[in-house]
Amino acid sequence: MTTGKGLDISRGFFVTAVIYIVIGMMIGIGMGATQNFALKGAHVHANLVGFALMTLFALTYRSFPAMAARRLAQAQFWVFQLGALMMNGALLLMLSGIVSEARIVPLLVPGEILVLTGMVLFGWLVLQDAREV
Ligand code: HEM
Numbered sequence: 001m002t003t004g005k006g007l008d009i010s011r012g013f014f015v016t017a018v019i020y021i022v023i024g025m026m027i028g029i030g031m032g033a034t035q036n037f038a039l040k041g042a043h044v045h046a047n048l049v050g051f052a053l054m055t056l057f058a059l060t061y062r063s064f065p066a067m068a069a070r071r072l073a074q075a076q077f078w079v080f081q082l083g084a085l086m087m088n089g090a091l092l093l094m095l096s097g098i099v100s101e102a103r104i105v106p107l108l109v110p111g112e113i114l115v116l117t118g119m120v121l122f123g124w125l126v127l128q129d130a131r132e133v
Pocket residue numbers: 024025026027028029031032037040043044047048051052
């Protein structure tokens with residue numbers, strides 16, 4: 001997964017996306033089987049932030065190698081990964097009732113801000129480097 005210039009970002013996002021959707025589908029199957037939909041928010045965010053967005057990132061980086069080669073792209077990858085992990089983990093802990101809403105805020109809110117930051121970085125990279133083709 002690493003190259004001379006660091007992590008292969010496209011592959012990193014593809015692999016992580018599959019991990020998220022496997023977890024998201026397992027939550028979905030669990031909800032259907034128990035008819036308890038409390039974890040719907042965790043299911044939706046694992047599938048959409050975890051799988052759908054990361055797959056879009058992976059495809060975009062694969063399409064624009066100049067964008068993937070930027071140092072900022074490595075930062076975008078890790079900022080988004082950390083944010084997605086914090087946010088999805090926090091949602092799962094909160095919605096399953098393991099940790100109260102009040103106590104999860106210090107994990108959830110920074111996670112959300114990191115996800116937003118990763119998205120803004122991605123937008124900036126697209127504006128800068130997704131020009132060829
Ligand atoms: C094994 C695959 C999946 C299963 C078993 C599953 C199961 C479920 C269940 C049981 C619900 C709750 C429905 C309700 O509230 O009545 C739900 C909601 C939802 N799922 Fe999935 N799901 C799967 C895959 C996906 C995927 C791949 C996505 C998106 C990429 C997705 C996106 C959503 C969304 C957005 C909702 C919320 C719908 C709403 O509240 O209107 N699901 N899913």
